[in-house]
Amino acid sequence: MEDVLEVYTRPYDPRFPQVCFDEVSTQVLREARPPLPTQSGQSRRQDAEYVRGGVCNCFMVGEPLAGRRHVTVTDRRTTVDFAQQIKDLVAVHYPEAERIVLVLDNLNTHTPASLYATFPPDEAKRLTDKLEIHYTPKHGSWLNMAEIELSVLSRQCLDRRLPDGVELADEGAAWEAARNRANVRIDWRFTTTDARIKLKRLYPSVQE
Numbered sequence: 001m002e003d004v005l006e007v008y009t010r011p012y013d014p015r016f017p018q019v020c021f022d023e024v025s026t027q028v029l030r031e032a033r034p035p036l037p038t039q040s041g042q043s044r045r046q047d048a049e050y051v052r053g054g055v056c057n058c059f060m061v062g063e064p065l066a067g068r069r070h071v072t073v074t075d076r077r078t079t080v081d082f083a084q085q086i087k088d089l090v091a092v093h094y095p096e097a098e099r100i101v102l103v104l105d106n107l108n109t110h111t112p113a114s115l116y117a118t119f120p121p122d123e124a125k126r127l128t129d130k131l132e133i134h135y136t137p138k139h140g141s142w143l144n145m146a147e148i149e150l151s152v153l154s155r156q157c158l159d160r161r162l163p164d165g166v167e168l169a170d171e172g173a174a175w176e177a178a179r180n181r182a183n184v185r186i187d188w189r190f191t192t193t194d195a196r197i198k199l200k201r202l203y204p205s206v207q208e
Contacts, residue, residue, distance in 0.1 A: 001199075004103055004134050004143045005192045012065040016132075017094055020103045021085070021110075022146035023059045023077050024154070027052065030163040056165045058158075058172060059085050061093065062149045067183040069149050071172035073165055082109040083118035090130045101132045105141040145186050152179075 007018060030051040057077040062069040070093065074081050094100055104110040112131075115124040136143045157175040162168045196203065 001137050001140055001143060001195055002192050004136055005190070005195060007101055007103060007134050008064075008145075008188050009191070010101070014096070015098045016101055017063055017097050018065055018101045018103070019089065019094075020062045020064065020144050020146035020149075021060070021089075022105060022141070022144055022150055023057055023107075024150050025055050025077070026058055026158055026162075026168060027055050028162050028164055028168060030161070056168055057081070058150070058153065058168070060146045060150050060153065061085070061089060062146045062186075064145050064186040064188065067185040068180055069176060071153065071169075071176045073169040073172055075165060077109070079109045079114040080118050083114045086115060086127055086131070087119070090127055097130070099132050100130055101134065103134050103136065103144050103146070105136050105144055106138055110135075143190075145188060148186055 010016075010018065012018075033049070057074045059072040059074065059077075059081075060069065061072075072085060072088075089100060089102075090097075112124070112128045112133075115127050118124070119127070141147060153172065153175060157171050158168075162171060
């Protein structure tokens with residue numbers, strides 16, 4: 001926990017962008033019957049019945065200090081999907097970075113091993129060398145600021161029925177563009193000092 005909190009105290013440096021990464025599964029739902037047309041001053045009416053369209057995955061990449069985030073929708077969240085996101089992070093989003101300071105939770109795919117399972121060894125090593133990985137503690141994924149972005153995405157964009165992955169991706173892209181234009185930044189205030197006070201019970205008891 002203190003390792004991640006230390007990362008959040010570092011000043012902005014484009015050579016070493018601080019990036020938070022996470023993902024969430026999202027169920028896509030189709031209408032069983034077309035919604036009724038609305039009239040002025042009337043809420044949209046839709047049937048309570050719906051058709052399940054499966055599950056898609058939303059990857060979230062956020063750079064809190066720069067006020068930027070990026071959403072990618074995939075059919076699954078496998079080792080290969082994670083590895084491709086990391087490759088895009090290095091090659092597309094931060095090609096000029098000397099090293100990407102990456103905050104992740106402890107999901108089993110979130111390891112350099114996923115890169116070696118997906119790409120040739122030389123490429124996997126190249127990508128790994130571009131990363132400075134910091135893991136949130138077990139049961140402490142709330143320390144990952146990407147979860148805040150996913151929560152906002154869920155409330156502002158995913159709180160309605162979306163019929164398929166294509167529309168989900170379109171809605172996610174529109175949300176991303178609007179939020180990036182507004183340059184919304186996360187004001188992280190929880191510090192190591194706060195942790196040692198509020199989470200004192202989690203620290204070992206040392207008798208002097």
